Amino acid sequence: MKVIRAKSAGFCFGVERAIDIATTCTEGGKCRVYTDGPLIHNRQMMEKLTASGILEIGDYKSEKSIEDDIDGAQDDSVLVFRAHGVSPERREYLKSLGMRCKDATCPDVGKIAGVIKMHSNKGFTAVIFGDPDHPEVIGLLGYAGKKGFVVKNKEDVDKLPNIAGEICLVSQSTMFTDDYRELAEYFKRRFPDAKVIDTICGATKERQKDVGVLAEKGAQAIIVIGGKHSANTVKLAIMARRTGLPCFHIETVKELDIEAVKKFDTVGVTAGASTPDFLIDEVCRKLEEL
Numbered sequence: 001m002k003v004i005r006a007k008s009a010g011f012c013f014g015v016e017r018a019i020d021i022a023t024t025c026t027e028g029g030k031c032r033v034y035t036d037g038p039l040i041h042n043r044q045m046m047e048k049l050t051a052s053g054i055l056e057i058g059d060y061k062s063e064k065s066i067e068d069d070i071d072g073a074q075d076d077s078v079l080v081f082r083a084h085g086v087s088p089e090r091r092e093y094l095k096s097l098g099m100r101c102k103d104a105t106c107p108d109v110g111k112i113a114g115v116i117k118m119h120s121n122k123g124f125t126a127v128i129f130g131d132p133d134h135p136e137v138i139g140l141l142g143y144a145g146k147k148g149f150v151v152k153n154k155e156d157v158d159k160l161p162n163i164a165g166e167i168c169l170v171s172q173s174t175m176f177t178d179d180y181r182e183l184a185e186y187f188k189r190r191f192p193d194a195k196v197i198d199t200i201c202g203a204t205k206e207r208q209k210d211v212g213v214l215a216e217k218g219a220q221a222i223i224v225i226g227g228k229h230s231a232n233t234v235k236l237a238i239m240a241r242r243t244g245l246p247c248f249h250i251e252t253v254k255e256l257d258i259e260a261v262k263k264f265d266t267v268g269v270t271a272g273a274s275t276p277d278f279l280i281d282e283v284c285r286k287l288e289e290l
């Protein structure tokens with residue numbers, strides 16, 4: 001079987017940076033490192049990090065208190081803020097715990113937070129296009145002060161109250177560019193003076209574009225590797241299905257449906273921004289053996 005591997009498959013710079021920061025903080029395994037919620041959204045990578053002394057505490061949304069979890073922390077222990085970022089309130093809370101803190105928020109998420117904060121300081125109401133339960137969106141909403149809303153579709157736009165004054169529309173970093181464009185047009189019909197800001201990150205745009213490239217290069221099916229709870233991986237799988245080709249979203253090689261894929265001569269492989277190379281290599285090797 002011929003395997004076409006997307007150029008962008010695997011870690012984006014934000015994820016790589018977060019792992020680097022947390023790993024450096026362990027000082028070769030000497031120091032215990034805690035992350036407030038999963039540092040990145042990939043279970044297998046989190047298991048590897050746990051084995052190297054990086055412990056996930058708290059919860060998926062970074063909402064619950066973590067005092068009990070850090071009970072056994074030493075003086076040299078470090079608390080790392082996740083790649084998805086945290087709200088200003090959460091940041092203050094984490095800093096108040098008295099531990100050394102290190103911020104692994106992806107700079108691209110930080111930029112969106114900055115855009116929201118700047119506009120909010122100028123009196124704008126910020127509307128975020130994204131998943132209201134995703135930690136990135138929960139964190140970003142905190143920068144809008146009391147003047148923030150989240151919409152995940154056009155119905156949510158309809159449900160917004162009448163907003164007086166200036167409005168800006170931003171997006172979660174991992175949304176589809178086409179969906180955002182469409183939603184922004186719809187949003188502008190209701191709020192014609194709204195300022196629309198493109199905040200989808202470059203890594204997401206690149207991965208989404210590469211799905212189309214796999215189809216153009218002759219892939220008869222697309223395998224998407226990555227966490228089932230990773231926003232950008234789930235989006236890649238949806239995008240792969242939109243090409244009309246059969247798509248298989250798997251977390252590891254164990255989930256590969258050999259019977260279903262072996263009928264294809266050429267298969268495209270891509271992976272989310274938090275999928276480590278070793279998982280992609282295993283899948284590619286297995287496919288090439290077929």
Ligand code: SF4
Nearest residue numbers: 012014106173201203
């Ligand atoms: S997907 Fe984009 S925003 Fe998210 S960590 Fe990667 S570069 Fe940063």
